[in-house]
Amino acid sequence: MIKDDNRENRSLAEWISSLAPDHRQELFKDISEEECDALEHDWSFWARKNQLPPEGDWFCWLILAGRGFGKTRTAVEWIRGLVEGNSPLTAPKGAPERIALVADSFLDGRLTMIEGESGLLAVTHPDFQPVFESTNKKLIWPNGIQAFLYSAEAPDQLRGPQHHVAWADEVAKWRYVEDTWSNLLLGLRLGRTPKLLATTTPRNIPLLRKLVKDNRTHVVRGSTFDNMSNLPTSFFEQVVGQYEGTRIGRQEIYGEILSDVQGALWNRDLLEKYRVRQIPELERIVVAVDPPVTSGKNADTCGIIVAGRDNNRAYIIEDCSVQGLSPHGWAKAALAAYERFQADRLVAEVNNGGELVESLLRQIDPNVSYSAVRASRSKVRRAEPVAALYEQGRVVHEGFFPELEDQMCSLTAEGLSDGKSPDRVDAMVWAVTELLLKTPGRPQIRNF
Numbered sequence: 042m043i044k045d046d047n048r049e050n051r052s053l054a055e056w057i058s059s060l061a062p063d064h065r066q067e068l069f070k071d072i073s074e075e076e077c078d079a080l081e082h083d084w085s086f087w088a089r090k091n092q093l094p095p096e097g098d099w100f101c102w103l104i105l106a107g108r109g110f111g112k113t114r115t116a117v118e119w120i121r122g123l124v125e126g127n128s129p130l131t132a133p134k135g136a137p138e139r140i141a142l143v144a145d146s147f148l149d150g151r152l153t154m155i156e157g158e159s160g161l162l163a164v165t166h167p168d169f170q171p172v173f174e175s176t177n178k179k180l181i182w183p184n185g186i187q188a189f190l191y192s193a194e195a196p197d198q199l200r201g202p203q204h205h206v207a208w209a210d211e212v213a214k215w216r217y218v219e220d221t222w223s224n225l226l227l228g229l230r231l232g233r234t235p236k237l238l239a240t241t242t243p244r245n246i247p248l249l250r251k252l253v254k255d256n257r258t259h260v261v262r263g264s265t266f267d268n269m270s271n272l273p274t275s276f277f278e279q280v281v282g283q284y285e286g287t288r289i290g291r292q293e294i295y296g297e298i299l300s301d302v303q304g305a306l307w308n309r310d311l312l313e314k315y316r317v318r319q320i321p322e323l324e325r326i327v328v329a330v331d332p333p334v335t336s337g338k339n340a341d342t343c344g345i346i347v348a349g350r351d352n353n354r355a356y357i358i359e360d361c362s363v364q365g366l367s368p369h370g371w372a373k374a375a376l377a378a379y380e381r382f383q384a385d386r387l388v389a390e391v392n393n394g395g396e397l398v399e400s401l402l403r404q405i406d407p408n409v410s411y412s413a414v415r416a417s418r419s420k421v422r423r424a425e426p427v428a429a430l431y432e433q434g435r436v437v438h439e440g441f442f443p444e445l446e447d448q449m450c451s452l453t454a455e456g457l458s459d460g461k462s463p464d465r466v467d468a469m470v471w472a473v474t475e476l477l478l479k480t481p482g483r484p485q486i487r488n489f
Contacts, residue, residue, distance in 0.1 A: 106263035137205030199224035323349035329472035343371035344468030
């Protein structure tokens with residue numbers, strides 16, 4: 042692993058802003074208006090040291106950093122530098138002609154990598170704007186260089202296309218991370234020195250652990266605080282302050298890859314062992330709901346998990362959980378999942394809502410096949426027999442579910458380490474209980 046020296050990490054712009062006013066005035070007294078305008082698009086002026094491309098021989102530049110670090114801007118500026126070079130009218134010598142942009146989904150890629158506030162369209166100089174062909178999911182710069190957008194939800198689309206360089210965004214969130222990554226690497230075969238930049242808030246997944254140990258990887262670690270001068274004070278007071286000193290804060294703020302929680306009911310290696318990309322025809326599908334007690338932006342998440350059964354095995358198909366919605370909003374989300382997957386039953390916990398939960402659901406869909414479940418034991422006690430089914434290989438995940446799996450691997454006898462409600466886990470437990478721990482009704486074959 043190539044380590045990054047992060048001891049002195051201020052940008053030139055931050056250093057100048059720290060000077061006394063008379064020193065700043067002296068520094069800029071002879072600068073022309075044109076030179077001032079040029080600074081706006083001079084990344085070497087605005088970038089911190091850990092946002093500049095590494096020197097030396099490397100294949101993968103891996104940025105493991107907390108929220109708000111500036112990962113997107115760093116990647117966009119790297120690509121802009123490769124595309125424009127010193128003479129943007131023609132492709133610079135050795136410039137990549139084909140660039141891969143890989144996001145968690147096409148929507149995330151478009152909203153973050155291309156059209157976002159720090160995306161390629163916003164950051165590129167107005168005189169050298171690329172054209173985004175949304176239908177073809179392609180960017181074309183005036184000098185002919187092209188960038189192609191891919192989704193980790195469709196890894197086979199990377200099977201075949203070739204590229205010179207790639208930017209892989211939020212790798213730790215990818216649904217089919219191993220398949221997408223391997224297809225991406227196999228297509229990086231143009232030019233003499235193909236390179237890959239991976240930006241992500243870390244999670245404890247095998248791919249990231251492997252990359253960190255690879256001597257061809259240049260690892261940069263960073264925290265939300267690195268970019269403090271560019272983030273609003275309210276963000277630190279309301280968001281960062283809420284998670285400071287917590288386990289999730291170490292991951293989401295400081296960018297740590299957290300190890301498994303001692304005593305947790307699940308661990309990462311177990312979940313990896315029983316992860317698949319394709320599932321068989323299912324005999325029965327259920328949507329399980331763990332309703333929140335309150336609504337609003339600070340409310341608990343409404344856990345909504347879709348699962349199915351084939352013979353004696355359960356498959357976790359989708360995590361449709363939502364946060365911050367009104368009761369009518371989460372009920373609509375649950376019924377949308379019920380309809381989309383043609384589920385046989387919607388199961389909802391009613392300890393806190395009683396008959397109001399069913400009434401709310403039936404106001405939207407009077408014909409929903411509904412079962413109420415009432416908890417008589419603690420969430421952890423209910424989860425223990427389901428954890429045992431995982432150990433037997435009787436529960437499988439179709440792809441990767443980051444938020445759900447984070448909760449699963451943090452749930453101990455004392456609850457979650459951050460003190461929050463394990464809402465997604467609770468919904469998953471109700472779904473698996475309905476499919477494998479209850480006497481099933483007559484099955485219907487589903488193939489979707």
